[in-house]
Amino acid sequence: MSSTRRPSKAVYRRRRLALLIVCVLVIGALIWGIASLFGAGSGEPGEASASGAPTASSAATASSDGGGAAEATPTPTPTPTPTGPAECAAPELVVSAMLDATSYAPDAQPQLSLSIANTGGEACVMNVGTAVQVYTISSGADVIWVSSHCQTDPADEIVTIGAGQSVTAPPITWVRERSSLDTCGTDRADAVAGGAYYQLVVSVNGIASQPATFVLD
Numbered sequence: 001m002s003s004t005r006r007p008s009k010a011v012y013r014r015r016r017l018a019l020l021i022v023c024v025l026v027i028g029a030l031i032w033g034i035a036s037l038f039g040a041g042s043g044e045p046g047e048a049s050a051s052g053a054p055t056a057s058s059a060a061t062a063s064s065d066g067g068g069a070a071e072a073t074p075t076p077t078p079t080p081t082p083t084g085p086a087e088c089a090a091p092e093l094v095v096s097a098m099l100d101a102t103s104y105a106p107d108a109q110p111q112l113s114l115s116i117a118n119t120g121g122e123a124c125v126m127n128v129g130t131a132v133q134v135y136t137i138s139s140g141a142d143v144i145w146v147s148s149h150c151q152t153d154p155a156d157e158i159v160t161i162g163a164g165q166s167v168t169a170p171p172i173t174w175v176r177e178r179s180s181l182d183t184c185g186t187d188r189a190d191a192v193a194g195g196a197y198y199q200l201v202v203s204v205n206g207i208a209s210q211p212a213t214f215v216l217d
Contacts, residue, residue, distance in 0.1 A: 087125055088116075093116065093119075104217060110174045114202040118162065127156050178191060200213075
């Protein structure tokens, strides 16, 4: 009768090691399968979202290519503001009546003039020509003579008056007679003399001076 040999301890160890390796492989395969299953399920919606939603770049391209997209309205260029001197005006502009004397002998004819002073802090522009000058001589309420009654060849003269500066008009001669619009080119009555007092008022562009008083002997 034959006897059966029992495996040695080394054989048992090799069998246990092989079994352990098989178990590790099975567990690893299970973990990989579960991870792959969940990873695939969570990736599909994300892929759909990524492929279905337009990016900022594609949206901008679609907007620029679309026929109905609104175009930007160009901003109008502002009109440049003039930088030259302003128009002269009162109270900075002062007009003064000027005479070559305050008393005139019977054979002397008064020389009338005017000055225009800019008392402001900046230069200004003004028409100072004969077309806008008016000399008026009166005695009390009686208007004796007005330079514009029979004026010939009135002219404009645009000048710039500096701050604190003045301009003076060339003098004109008053021949000591009365004037009116209906006596141009005809004989006129002489102004009263013998110590009579008169006043000269001048204006430029409607800006009038203070009266200057004189006497005709």
